[in-house]
Amino acid sequence: MNPILILAAHTCREQLRNRSFQVAILFAGVILYMSLLLGALAAEQETRVLLDFGLGLSELLALALAVFGAATTVLKEIETKTIYLILTRPVPRFVYLLGRYCGLVLSTAAGLLAMAAVHLALLLVKGWAWQASYLLALTGILLKVAIAAALASFVALATTSVLSALTMIGIVWTLGHFAPELSFLARQSMKGPAAPILLAAAQLLPNLQLLNFRETIGTPAAPPLRAVLFGAAYAAAYSSICLALAYSWLRRKEF
Amino acid sequence: MPETALSFVGVTKTYSRSHLGRTTTTRGVEELSLELASGEIFGLLGLNGSGKTTTLKLALGLLRPSKGEVSVLGHPSGTAKALASMGYLPELPYFYPYLAPREVLTLYGRLSALPASSLPGKIDTTLEAVGLSRAADRRMAEFSKGMLQRVGLAQAILHDPTLLLLDEPVSGLDPLAIAEFRELLATLNAKGKTLVLSSHSISEVEKICHRAGILADGKLVRVISQTEWSGEPGRLEKLFVETVRPFANA
Incomplete structure (x- = not known):
């Protein structure tokens, strides 16, 4: 078996056995169920409120699981020295990093699917008509989370601090949803020597707006296939760059 | 060689x-x-x-x-x-506490590119060699320092380095384990x-x-x-x- 798959399967198992992971999914299920109360307050817009709230909650919890996992997994392995017994086998460091990352994304996908199952069940009970764009919304969430996890892996390795990685991802995640607006503002309002720097900073942020497919649920205009494929390619490219940067850090590291 | x-x-x-x-x-x-x-x-x-x-x-x-x-x-x-x-036994080997010796050896065996068909047999032989056969499926969180040392030795010799x-x-x-280890x-x-x-x-x-x-x-x-x-x-x-x-x- 490919070592990337071996490490991905190991990471998946590690995450799924993790108490925090299990509690987070359980918590999501309870909150989703309780969101029925929120929906009841919205009268005619009940299913819309349930839909938006559920997807938003699933996105936030998936983000928390993936980013926390990415920020802690490698650092914890270094701290507990379990990494010694992996890196003293014929496993290149980029394979180790990629395997760990793939496992995190896969386990997050599993968590996301579990939350989606509860959410969908509630929606269908409330009479929501199934739309394929729901799956597209989940894909968009997973792609955004994959970017955030790759970035968290890099920041955690570079700073060796879980807290700084979590803080930075929180900021990037928020700003990343306004990346086009930030670029526009930088172009329009900034003058002088600082303008190119601000513009470059805005460009460096991941453009998470590209992957916000959930906004299209219930609207007649589904995103064109080209936009979806572009979003997926963008997420893959951005994540690859972050992982390459993380690898450049791990490659130089001594234990 | x-x-x-x-x-x-x-x-x-x-x-x-x-x-x-x-x-x-x-x-x-x-x-x-x-x-x-x-x-x-x-x-x-x-x-x-x-x-x-x-x-x-x-x-x-x-x-x-x-x-x-x-x-x-x-x-x-x-x-x-x-x-x-190469095989390596670190000083105070650390393992994933939620795994059992058989699981951890499966992981390391696969990473050492041991063939999947012979891996279970190889793991059994290695566990027996280090005296861990009876604890093969117990979570390592419950293990003593000496038992962890045996798991450490097992992972070091598993791939026949x-x-x-x-x-x-x-x-x-303990003294008995030291004598067995020397043998x-x-x-x-x-x-x-x-x-x-x-x-x-x-x-x-x-x-x-x-x-x-x-x-x-x-x-x-x-x-x-x-x-x-x-x-x-x-x-x-x-x-x-x-x-x-x-x-x-x-």
């Missing part, structure tokens, strides 16, 4: 640490030159901080030399070819394996090693052959104390 299993040529390792703009350097090992023949059992002796673990980590590629070259069976240290033929590096291998083991090492050596032991236990080194190297302040200050201590119990300890005392008092 190459005649030289492990070779250090003029190896120096210095650690640099920067804090508030001030860089401090610490010497790990200095001008280390040593060759270990295939099939040899070599003991690394030294006081705390003398460079024993640094030497092993340099051989494994976990550390890179600041100067000099380290090669394993003709391959540069840390490369896939070198690592494929040519060169075994053992850092403080008898630490935490196991002798069996492995009889099969042609090269063993390197880093240890504070001079009596163990005296019993099983063909040669011993004494490290002091990061320098290999003396290499002693078995002929110099055999036939006189406690002789190696005397030689060790005589060699390191000037460094300890310096």
Whole structure:
């Protein structure tokens, strides 16, 4: 078996056995169920409120699981020295990093699917008509989370601090949803020597707006296939760059 | 098989640490030159901080030399070819506490590219060799230090490596386990394996090693052959104390 798959399967198992992971999914299920109360307050817009709230909650919890996992997994392995017994086998460091990352994304996908199952069940009970764009919304969430996890892996390795990685991802995640607006503002309002720097900073942020497919649920205009494929390619490219940067850090590291 | 299993040529390792703009350097090992023949059992002796673990980590590629070259069976240290033929037991081995020995050996066996068809049988044989058959499916969170040491040894020998590096291998083991461990090492050596032991236990080194190297302040200050201590119990300890005392008092 490919070592990337071996490490991905190991990471998946590690995450799924993790108490925090299990509690987070359980918590999501309870909150989703309780969101029925929120929906009841919205009268005619009940299913819309349930839909938006559920997807938003699933996105936030998936983000928390993936980013926390990415920020802690490698650092914890270094701290507990379990990494010694992996890196003293014929496993290149980029394979180790990629395997760990793939496992995190896969386990997050599993968590996301579990939350989606509860959410969908509630929606269908409330009479929501199934739309394929729901799956597209989940894909968009997973792609955004994959970017955030790759970035968290890099920041955690570079700073060796879980807290700084979590803080930075929180900021990037928020700003990343306004990346086009930030670029526009930088172009329009900034003058002088600082303008190119601000513009470059805005460009460096991941453009998470590209992957916000959930906004299209219930609207007649589904995103064109080209936009979806572009979003997926963008997420893959951005994540690859972050992982390459993380690898450049791990490659130089001594234990 | 190459005649030289492990070779250090003029190896120096210095650690640099920067804090508030001030860089401090610490010497790990200095001008280390040593060759270990295939099939040899070599003991690394030294006081705390003398460079024993640094030497092993340099051989494994976990550390890179600041100067000099380290090669394993003709391959540069840390490369896939070198690592494929090595087994390593770290001092105080850490494992994933939620896994059982069988699960952890499956993981390491797969990462060592052992064929899936023979892996379960290989794991059973290895667990039996280290005396862990009955605890094979128990979570390691419940294990004592000695049991973890046995798992550490099991993962080190699972893939049948040519060169075994053992850092403080008898630490935490009870007398019976130490005797069994010694027998196991002798069996492995009889099969042609090269063993390197880093240890504070001079009596163990005296019993099983063909040669011993004494490290002091990061320098290999003396290499002693078995002929110099055999036939006189406690002789190696005397030689060790005589060699390191000037460094300890310096």
